[in-house]
Amino acid sequence: MVRGTNVYGILRAPRAASTEALVLTAPCTEGPRNNQAVGLLLALAAYFRGQIYWAKDIIFLVNEHDLLGMEAWLEAYHDVNLTEIQSSGPLGRAGAIQAAVSLELSSDVVTSLDVAVEGLNGQLPNLDLVNLFHAFCQKNGLLCTIQGKLPRPDGDSLPAYARSLQTLLLMVLAQASGRPHGDHGLFLRYRIEAVTLRGINSFRQYKYDMTTLGKTLEGMFRKLNNLLERLHQSYFFYLLPSLSRFVSIGLYMPAFGFIILVLILKISFWGAGGPRRGQDPSPPLLPLPKDPHRPHHPLPVISRQESRPGLLALVPPVLICHAAGLALYFLPVLGQRVATQHFPVSEAEAVVLTLIAIYVAGMALPHNTHRWGVTGGSDQGWVTLKLVTLLYLALQLACLALLNFSLGFVLAATMVPAAAAVRPTGPK
Amino acid sequence: VCTSRFWFNYRHVANTLSVYRSVKRLGIPDSHIVLMLADDMACNPRNPKPATVFSHKNMELNVYGDDVEVDYRSYEVTVENFLRVLTGRIPPSTPRSKRLLSDDRSNILIYMTGHGGNGFLKFQDSEEITNVELADAFEQMWQKRRYNELLFIIDTCQGASMYERFYSPNIMALASSQVGEDSLSHQPDLGIGVHLMDRYTFYVLEFLEEIHPASQTNMNDLFQVCPKSLCVSTPGHRTDLFQRDPQNVLITDFFGSVRKVEITTETISLDSDLGGFESKLPKEELATEPLKYAEQLPVAQIIHQKPKQKDWHPPGGFILGLWALIIMVFFKTYGIKHMKHIF
Numbered sequence: 001m002v003r004g005t006n007v008y009g010i011l012r013a014p015r016a017a018s019t020e021a022l023v024l025t026a027p028c029t030e031g032p033r034n035n036q037a038v039g040l041l042l043a044l045a046a047y048f049r050g051q052i053y054w055a056k057d058i059i060f061l062v063n064e065h066d067l068l069g070m071e072a073w074l075e076a077y078h079d080v081n082l083t084e085i086q087s088s089g090p091l092g093r094a095g096a097i098q099a100a101v102s103l104e105l106s107s108d109v110v111t112s113l114d115v116a117v118e119g120l121n122g123q124l125p126n127l128d129l130v131n132l133f134h135a136f137c138q139k140n141g142l143l144c145t146i147q148g149k150l151p152r153p154d155g156d157s158l159p160a161y162a163r164s165l166q167t168l169l170l171m172v173l174a175q176a177s178g179r180p181h182g183d184h185g186l187f188l189r190y191r192i193e194a195v196t197l198r199g200i201n202s203f204r205q206y207k208y209d210m211t212t213l214g215k216t217l218e219g220m221f222r223k224l225n226n227l228l229e230r231l232h233q234s235y236f237f238y239l240l241p242s243l244s245r246f247v248s249i250g251l252y253m254p255a256f257g258f259i260i261l262v263l264i265l266k267i268s269f270w271g272a273g274g275p276r277r278g279q280d281p282s283p284p285l286l287p288l289p290k291d292p293h294r295p296h297h298p299l300p301v302i303s304r305q306e307s308r309p310g311l312l313a314l315v316p317p318v319l320i321c322h323a324a325g326l327a328l329y330f331l332p333v334l335g336q337r338v339a340t341q342h343f344p345v346s347e348a349e350a351v352v353l354t355l356i357a358i359y360v361a362g363m364a365l366p367h368n369t370h371r372w373g374v375t376g377g378s379d380q381g382w383v384t385l386k387l388v389t390l391l392y393l394a395l396q397l398a399c400l401a402l403l404n405f406s407l408g409f410v411l412a413a414t415m416v417p418a419a420a421a422v423r424p425t426g427p428k
Numbered sequence: 429v430c431t432s433r434f435w436f437n438y439r440h441v442a443n444t445l446s447v448y449r450s451v452k453r454l455g456i457p458d459s460h461i462v463l464m465l466a467d468d469m470a471c472n473p474r475n476p477k478p479a480t481v482f483s484h485k486n487m488e489l490n491v492y493g494d495d496v497e498v499d500y501r502s503y504e505v506t507v508e509n510f511l512r513v514l515t516g517r518i519p520p521s522t523p524r525s526k527r528l529l530s531d532d533r534s535n536i537l538i539y540m541t542g543h544g545g546n547g548f549l550k551f552q553d554s555e556e557i558t559n560v561e562l563a564d565a566f567e568q569m570w571q572k573r574r575y576n577e578l579l580f581i582i583d584t585c586q587g588a589s590m591y592e593r594f595y596s597p598n599i600m601a602l603a604s605s606q607v608g609e610d611s612l613s614h615q616p617d618l619g620i621g622v623h624l625m626d627r628y629t630f631y632v633l634e635f636l637e638e639i640h641p642a643s644q645t646n647m648n649d650l651f652q653v654c655p656k657s658l659c660v661s662t663p664g665h666r667t668d669l670f671q672r673d674p675q676n677v678l679i680t681d682f683f684g685s686v687r688k689v690e691i692t693t694e695t696i697s698l699d700s701d702l703g704g705f706e707s708k709l710p711k712e713e714l715a716t717e718p719l720k721y722a723e724q725l726p727v728a729q730i731i732h733q734k735p736k737q738k739d740w741h742p743p744g745g746f747i748l749g750l751w752a753l754i755i756m757v758f759f760k761t762y763g764i765k766h767m768k769h770i771f
Contacts, residue, residue, distance in 0.1 A: 013473055014473070015471070015473040015478065016473035051476075052476060052478065053473070053474055053475065053476040054473065055435075055472070055473035055474045222621070225474065226435060226436070226474055226621065228434050228435065228436075
């Protein structure tokens with residue numbers, strides 16, 4: 001049971017109706033990870049209060065317990081109930097939130113400012129917000145990075161490409177994990193563009209103080225203030241090899257499409273009966289030896305239609321796989337309570353151990369259940385099962401790539417070669 | 429007329445207000461000016477200097493002042509209202525300040541600014557006025573004798589396309605750019621954060637600042653304002669519909685309210701035998717019946733015409749095909765022997 005308190009203040013725009021708002025938030029984490037951000041937040045609040053050009057209200061938020069507090073505040077603000085978090089209702093409201101910036105600073109001088117864009121389930125803010133950050137960093141001479149990597153100054157050489165590729169792959173991994181890399185990730189579900197800015201204090205010589213950071217943030221907020229519409233002009237789906245370059249969805253989806261194409265080709269291959277279409281490479285099932293003591297039985301012509309199992313026989317394996325998936329989804333959480341009562345394990349350990357147990361049991365499933373499966377193991381049955389599973393895999397990966405491209409891509413890159421290389425045969 | 433709203437179109441409001449200011453300075457009163465502004469920049473919450481609209485960098489010149497009278501504001505600036513003002517087809521409840529009370533001796537100056545394209549001008553981000561509509565509105569004005577001479581200035585992208593379609597007499601037109609060119613803005617102000625004026629209007633304003641009510645500058649000088657080196661776009665003008673030579677047209681004919689007043693110090697005595705003047709009218713004038721108002725206009729000829737006889741054309745392919753189909757179906761069903769009953 002986790003309890004917490006969020007503190008927030010609203011700076012009302014002096015001459016505008018409070019219809020829109022911007023949010024500046026500093027998560028109040030324990031430890032030294034974020035002990036300077038609140039100071040900068042308060043300084044900016046004091047400065048913004050003296051300006052008269054605000055057309056949107058500005059909300060300054062300090063949330064406890066990072067993501068939990070952020071989610072609680074967002075749910076209370078928008079009056080929804082997505083998770084089971086209970087909160088005392090919102091005490092003050094400021095209109096529709098247009099954009100949000102989350103600050104994480106661990107020291108009062110920084111050598112560079114890092115931006116994190118990946119949000120919950122791989123959602124990303126509008127690319128315009130990243131461009132805005134980059135533009136203001138350049139204007140104030142601040143060093144800014146993404147994924148903690150600096151672009152190399154020599155733009156077109158091989159090491160520079162390698163570094164861009166490394167940054168890109170880091171972003172793919174970060175997006176595939178589905179974990180929000182900063183408090184901003186929770187704003188994206190409400191279609192509020194948000195980024196997290198992290199101050200990094202490395203061993204570089206040249207350090208920037210809070211004034212430069214404050215100027216950059218002030219510029220960003222003034223620009224967001226002048227906006228008349230939500231950020232929608234730039235891309236929502238992109239990958240960033242560096243802060244000044246991006247790969248849009250139109251360029252990276254074909255790569256995924258080619259991987260799925262491999263699956264489709266395999267499907268059509270096996271769907272046509274596989275290599276059995278022309279000649280018969282595998283030996284016939286029951287080779288009748290030419291025994292002079294037995295009468296001649298003509299070898300049955302093995303045609304494509306021979307002993308093709310009905311689709312009904314495919315249902316058990318599919319059902320069992322689905323049951324295993326459902327077990328993986330529900331049982332760990334259900335079993336965690338039971339496990340903590342009876343075993344001396346913590347809740348996180350209980351969840352992980354249940355997961356591992358179900359995985360190991362699942363690996364033994366084909367061996368235990370294949371005799372309920374397709375016609376006692378005929379090759380034709382296995383081919384049909386393979387066909388169905390390939391189709392299923394292709395559909396699942398395509399849907400997954402639409403939701404979280406990186407996750408779909410990573411899974412496809414690992415699963416498709418394995419799925420395509422395996423040849424379905426019965427137990428020998 | 430300023431046709432665009434939103435904070436980043438600050439410069440269009442500043443353009444319009446600058447021309448308004450010049451025109452007022454040269455003597456035209458507010459009752460003779462219809463000012464249409466599509467958005468309120470002075471009181472916009474994003475304006476760091478509230479109640480001001482600047483047209484110069486470093487905020488030298490506040491064109492808003494405290495004697496600006498906006499007749500059509502914000503959402504009242506629509507194509508319909510604009511055309512109604514021009515043609516005079518206004519509901520009777522409209523106040524006098526919102527009407528164009530002109531007659532056939534008035535010279536009218538129309539200045540429009542905003543975003544435009546090839547053949548249209550965008551009003552309020554949701555509708556457009558085309559050059560054809562504008563030309564027809566001017567023709568209506570001509571037929572209703574609502575102007576003597578008309579000067580049309582437009583500062584938008586591809587502005588020259590707006591005056592291509594004019595066909596009424598006594599119109600002179602100026603535009604800030606040709607078809608295919610964009611009109612560019614002059615300078616951004618770093619304190620306010622937006623561009624303050626468009627180039628063409630900026631140089632026109634500089635030109636107008638030197639005009640005083642007695643100046644004799646003529647239209648040819650206005651045509652020279654803002655050459656391509658300063659304006660990047662090529663300003664254009666159209667004078668073929670105008671009856672006088674632009675050389676002889678004073679700027680103050682349109683921009684100022686100047687009466688031809690000549691002050692004399694000697695007395696002029698009026699003769700007492702002016703009363704017999706009327707008898708000198710020729711008596712052999714034809715007694716014409718008094719013409720009704722509507723009959724003076726070309727519309728009368730159209731109304732009293734007889735409908736023209738249309739020439740007879742043979743039936744087209746469709747009708748022929750349809751009848752051929754019907755006949756074919758008829759003979760297919762009932763057999764060919766019925767043919768001889770037809771003929």
